[in-house]
Amino acid sequence: MTGSASELARRLGDHAEAVCREYLSNGHRSGNHWIVGDVRNTRGRSMHVRLMANAKGPAGKWVDEQSGEHGDLLDVIEASCGLTEFREVADEARRFLAMPRTQWPTTDAQRHPAAARGSPDAARRLFGMSQPIAGTLAGRYLAGRGIILTARERALRFHPGCYYRDLVTGETQTLPALIAAVTGVDGRITGLQRTWLDPTGNGKAQLVDPRRSLGHLLGNAIWLGLDPGVPIPVMAAGEGFETMASLRTVMPALPVAAATSANHLAGLSFPPGCRRLYIAADADAAGRHGIERLSQRAGKAGILALALRPQLGDFNDDLRHLGAASLAAWLSDQLAPVDARLFLPCG
Known part of the structure; x- marks a missing residue:
């Protein structure tokens, strides 16, 4: 055993069907192939994994006929498990093969370009x-x-x-x-x-x-309705994704940004051309601090900042318990009249 990626892939190929049953459980065997939707274990018939070596190549090689992707069983483990570092892929493969872990040399890590954890x-x-x-x-x-x-x-x-x-x-x-x-x-x-x-x-x-x-989260956000390069004169921003997605549900033409935390909300970058910013209120102290900081930064940038406040705990609570029509009516009194007419269904 050399410890190389190719050797590990070959060992997985010796147990190709068992690997497929473990990591591509939504597929099935058909002749000398395991059939599944794709390398992420989606149901379907697009991806074919060779189970035994033949004249066409070694066991464990696969191709997705729809996307054109291809690879070996290490790629299957990487994609189906959602791993991002080769060391993790190798450890998972060794766990499956009941082999001891080892220190992988730098040259083997180059099989997949390095992607530092959390980068x-x-x-x-x-x-x-x-x-x-x-x-x-x-x-x-x-x-x-x-x-x-x-x-x-x-x-x-x-x-x-x-x-x-x-x-x-x-x-x-x-x-x-x-x-x-x-x-x-x-x-x-x-x-x-x-x-x-x-x-x-x-x-x-x-x-x-x-x-x-x-x-890297600071200054950035989960954007719904972002069209890069196109000015966004009016937008809404808040801390939580489901809060902002709820606003987007009742105002589908309004671009919204979820900053993922109060601190990241305070440091959100403004898109080109922004003139009015609606900030979804948060009841806790950290949320209020984020809103105040973002409002101050918006004012210095010449952007009018206006707060939107829910009836219940947050806008997703409003949407689920009171309904979309009630939420839209509640928002209509908080939006500038021109924005109510533009973004609300009956505004």
């Missing part, structure tokens, strides 16, 4: 491994929260088996997750937020912290 590169890779939310558990989760967004929202994705590490025990598991891209006003992904979901469809996963962010 923007790691965020972009995980986002790229994910899929559109339509018809997925993530789409059903949002609908259950009353959030209805169009398919044009490019910031949201779904991963069926996103890697989760318990920060206390160090134990890991894979769970479905809603993936939300954090971007700058130029639309480039700098980070993301993961919301792990209960596989049975019963809301968030039963975890101490079912929502985590990674990457």
Whole structure:
């Protein structure tokens, strides 16, 4: 055993069907191939994994006929588990093969370009491994929260088996997750937020912290309705994604930004051409501090900042318990008349 990536891939190939049953459980065997939707373990028939070596090549090689992607079983482990570092992929492969861990030389890590844990590169890779939310558990989760967004929202994705590490025990598991891209006003992904979901469809996963962010967040946000390069004269911003997605549900033409925390809200970057900024209020002290800081920065930039306040705990509570029509009516009295007419259905 040389410890090289190619040797590890070959060993996985010796157990190709077992690997597929473990990491591509939504597929099935057909002849000498395992058939599944894609490398992220989506249901379907587009991806074919060779189970035994033949004249066409070694066991474990796969191709996705729809996307053109191809690779080996290490790629399967990486994508299906939502891993972003080769060391983690290797450790998971060794766990499956019941082999001891080893120190991997730098040359083997170059098999996949290095992406430091929590870096923007790691965020972009995980986002790229994910899929559109339509018809997925993530789409059903949002609908259950009353959030209805169009398919044009490019910031949201779904991963069926996103890697989760318990920060206390160090134990890991894979769970479905809603993936939300954090971007700058130029639309480039700098980070993301993961919301792990209960596989049975019963809301968030039963975890101490079912929502985590990674990457460069300060100044950036989860943007809904951002069109990079196009001026945004009026927008709304707030701390939580579901709060801002609720506003977007009743005002689908209004660009909104979720900064993911009170501190990040205070440092949000303004898009070109912004003249009016609606800030979704938060009841706690940290939230109020973020609103005050953002308002002050907006004033110095010549932007009029106006607060939007919910009737209940937050705007998602309003949407779920009072309904979209009630929320729209409540907002109509808080918006500038010209914005009420422009953004509200009956404004």
